[in-house]
Amino acid sequence: MTETTTNLPAIEVRDLVKRYQKSKTNAVDGVTFSVRRGEIFGLLGPNGAGKTTTIGVLITSVIPTSGSASITGISVAGDPIGIKQRIAVVPQMSNLDRSLKVREILTFHAAYHSVSRKEREAKADQILDELGLGERKNEKVNRYSGGMAQRLMIARALMHSPDVLFLDEPTNNLDPQSRLFLWDRIRALNQQGLTILLTTHDMMEADKLCDRVAIMDHGRILVNDTPAELKKMIPGGNALEIRVRLADPADGAARERLIHALEALPGVSKVEEVDAPAAAGSAPGPPAGAPAGPPRPGPWGSMGGPGAGAPVPEEPGIVTYRLYAETAGTLAGAAAQAVLSAGAEVRDLHVKQATLEEVFIYLTGRHLR
């Protein structure tokens, strides 16, 4: 590789538009982004957001209506052969050549890419062993499980040492073991210098793997940043949850005082009582002091954040308070102090941060596609 090409971004997409024939809307509607060399870049979005079409343009299987795309400085439209030489694609569903045996799938792939016979034979064995497929390399893929097929497709992609790897929902439908294994492999490959563009619905996956994430919907990129920055978008996304045992659950005035004390902590924008004793069947009657204001689901909604699914308290007087604050992590000491000062005891305390999933739902809405 020459100096000039190293400085160019691995992937560059400018004002990309794709409208399929007979369609009234643009599948991709003016998308611009770039991926640096050595980055893992995640393209997230609901079904039909335009992710697969965007990848299609980059891998030369979709002709853009307008706009441009290039990989390592090579124009996708101008030099598709040069592009194919430098990329590898792992699709959502298996497209393995079922007429070939497992090892042949790798050696032929390498042969298509002009890798010498000696090199491809050696490399096939090495990669198959690395991916734990060495023992079943002379079978046909019909007998392979989903996880094995996925690993084999990754093995195949690596046979011609690409610069950029496209992974379209790589861990969709995989068992947890396969998924963890793939994550490790993806990270390891990235550390060896491979640039990776992946699409996924799995927000935890995107959060764990990606250096940067773009969230797409209706053919447009809504946001494009690091997962950490994106999570700051959620208003009140960070919170401190503190579970306490009240000295006397019936003492409404004491509870009010505690809430006020918590609200008074620096940076706290709001305090919410999450699971009041009234919610539990074993609670000794309704509390005298009702929680301040009607209980609100907050940005978590019913999506199963730790707060929403918190265990029902087994003993009376257990209450969880959620303190919304950007700097939730620094409040732990002060909050615990406030609880103790109010005569209650701390049972549990943890910092809850916004997840990428919350950002995703916040941006794309909850309706089904």
Add this chain to the structure above:
Amino acid sequence: MMRARSKFSLAVSAFFATIERDVVVTGREFIPFLLQALMQPLFFLFIFGKVLPSIGLAGANFVALLLPGIVALTTLLAAIQGVTLPLVLDLGYAREIDDRLLAPMPVWLVVIEKVIFATGRGVIAGAVIFPLAYWMLGDHYAVRSDRIAILIGMLLLTACAAAGIGLVMGTVVKPEQISLMFTLIFTPLLFTGCTYYPWGALGTIRWFQVLTLFNPLTYAAEGLRFAMVPPINGHTMPTLGIWWVLLALSLSVIGTVILGTRTFYRRVVS
């Protein structure tokens, strides 16, 4: 690294690797392939060349006219199947062809590879008929040997034309329609293709004679008759003019390959 190689040499390498892939896959099922290609012609030869003449229902010379028709049909079927069935799989739900489409070669070269490979299959299937017929027909085996170059050319052109037809069918037909297609396309193709009768003899059914001219198999069978049927009792059997045959088959090849490449693009590039 390999980056230094020219686009041309990359594409050539990819092309030959694709050919090698098809050879390996076909080689693995070579016996089934031969059985599939040869079962029907074998029985045809047996019934029409052996049984019917023996019980006096067909003249002894009939088989000399029939053999080129059978070679044409066998070549045609083997070549069509050699491209249609793999293509339907390749372009089907699992898109097994993706890996070859992502090889560093132009998409049309993937199409050309399919056609060339299927042509090879057709030629092999057609050529195997000769020793089989020799073995089965014994004394009745009659093929002239002075037009061997035309014979080889006709086999190639027939297979190539058939591969073109197969290409169009394989890119147009959906997997679930495949058995219907074989009935709807093959049956008329088979019976209007002058396989079992010489074209010249159709003069009394003029409309049918004209109809057969729209079937590439007619030209294949007639061209092979020209190349194979020896003079009987001193006079040469009349066939369609060999130049017309070559022209019609060449046009068929060009037309179907162009059309098939377009339909192929429509399936793989959007």
